[in-house]
Amino acid sequence: RFDNRQLLIKLLDPLGFELKEAANGLEAIAIWEEWEPHLIWMDMRMPVMNGYEAVKSIKSTTKGEATAIIALSASVLEEERSFVLSAGCDDFVRKPFREEVLFEKMAQHLGVRYIYEENVESQSPPEEISLSVLESALRQMPRQWVVNLHNATLEGDVRVVTEAIAQIPPSLSALQTTLSNWVNQYQFEEILELTGLIIDN
Structure with a gap:
């Protein structure tokens, strides 16, 4: 979905990652072949060609084995996790996703480390409502x-x-x-x- 892609870009772009986005599975394969990214966030529900077909196509090659693919799915069924992993995905994240989960997965699969900036300004936290x-x-x-x-x-x-x-x-x-x-x-x-x-x- 466009909204999910924009959300990922909003989260990852400020951190300095090189990013490209695809609207469907065919575009994802074309970008992967040309660009050879280290990691792909793959929405399993896409038009033209879904994520399952795109993952199988990419992972069927030697070059594709070197690319980490993390599935994004709104399904709450535990069986869905088994399906995406058997399709060739390296990991699975449920939508709606949490910011910290995305960063943890990228650290796990890419070996990146994050340096967190300390907020030196003393600000009163917003009042929480029960x-x-x-x-x-x-x-x-x-x-x-x-x-x-x-x-x-x-x-x-x-x-x-x-x-x-x-x-x-x-x-x-x-x-x-x-x-x-x-x-x-x-x-x-x-x-x-x-x-x-x-x-x-």
């Missing part, structure tokens, strides 16, 4: 809206998630601010946990 207060606010939104937000988060569709948050009325500004902060900080699991409280009841 989960019960957020749940109470969320229950004031239509149930279908909550379901749509939950599903869009599962799919990693940042655009739809952002548009949904923008629909929250001013009277629930604390909920809107918290959800927006979670999106900006890639804390999608918190959104799923919160919306799950409504959907599961």
Whole structure:
């Protein structure tokens, strides 16, 4: 998905990695053949040619064996992990993904190390709102809206998630601010946990 590609680029570009993006499996193979990257983040659901076919094509070559491929999938089924690994992927990350998980996987497969900048400015941390207060606010939104937000988060569709948050009325500004902060900080699991409280009841 375009949103997922943009999210990855937003995360990785400031760190100095050389990046190229592909809209489908055929483009991924063409870029890999020309560019020979060290690592590929492969979305398993793509148009024209899906990730499974692209991975099998790349890994069927000697050159492809030297390229680490990490699958990105929104599936919550444990069987999905087995499928992508048997297709030739070296690792698996579920969407929506956490920033720290991406960095950990890249360190594992590329051997990179990160130097973290210390924040010397003393800033007061934003006041945290309890989960019960957020749940109470969320229950004031239509149930279908909550379901749509939950599903869009599962799919990693940042655009739809952002548009949904923008629909929250001013009277629930604390909920809107918290959800927006979670999106900006890639804390999608918190959104799923919160919306799950409504959907599961």
